[in-house]
Amino acid sequence: MFNLSLLRQFSRLAICPAIKIPISSRNITTTAAVQFKITDQLWAEPMKKKKKIDPAIVKAREERRRKKLEKQIRRLEKNARQLKPIDEMEVPLELLDNFSKRKRPQPKLSAEVIEARALLQKDWARYKKEEYMANVAQVDRIMGAQRRALEKLLEESEDLYNEAIMPDLQLIPYEVSGTVATPAIKDYATPDGEYFDVSKKWDN
Helix, strand or coil: CCCHHHHHHHHHHHHCCCCCCCHHHCEEECCCCCEEECCCCCCCCCCCCCCCCCHHHHHHHHHHHHHHHHHHHHHHHHCCCCCCCCHHHCCCHHHHHCHHHHCCCCCCCCHHHHHHHHHHHHHHHHHHHHHHHHHHHHHHHHHHHHHHHHHHHHHHCHHHHHHHHCCCCCCCCCCCCCCCCCCCCCCCCCCCCCCCCCCCCCCC
16 A cells, blocks of 8 residues: 555645646555556747737838839849950050050051952962862772772772771870779868869958
């Protein structure tokens, strides 16, 4: 049998809100078969009442938020077509200041010089045309001779013909020596090394 007075005293302490005892881990047992457990105390805080806000104030807040977003969108659209400057293509200010001094006037050519340059350009175009036609004729002659030689070889022996038309893999020797490909290491963070980032940041 168990002590009833001890049980009443203990339950009175558990009900009293002024005394906080961690009774969630306490068990009152008399025997292995009979166990007494006390329900966990939930010291919940009462829910806060929602403040009533004037619908006009809520609408004004939404309107301000919408206008702010529209302003940001207009600013982005305005700067969308502006290209980022490239330092290598920017002309130094010293050259721009001395541009009028450094600019050379166009020389006035006489009619004889213009005619001579036109004739020279025509002669050059004619020479390049003859060179191109000579190269095409030479390639045609080589291919024709190769075709006739293969036809004669086919008449003599088909095996020799098949060996002749096979590509020569040893014509251009190609050797590669170096590191071989290895399987990727799982979850490997590739180090970038030490460097100084000097790139400029452009905010629209």
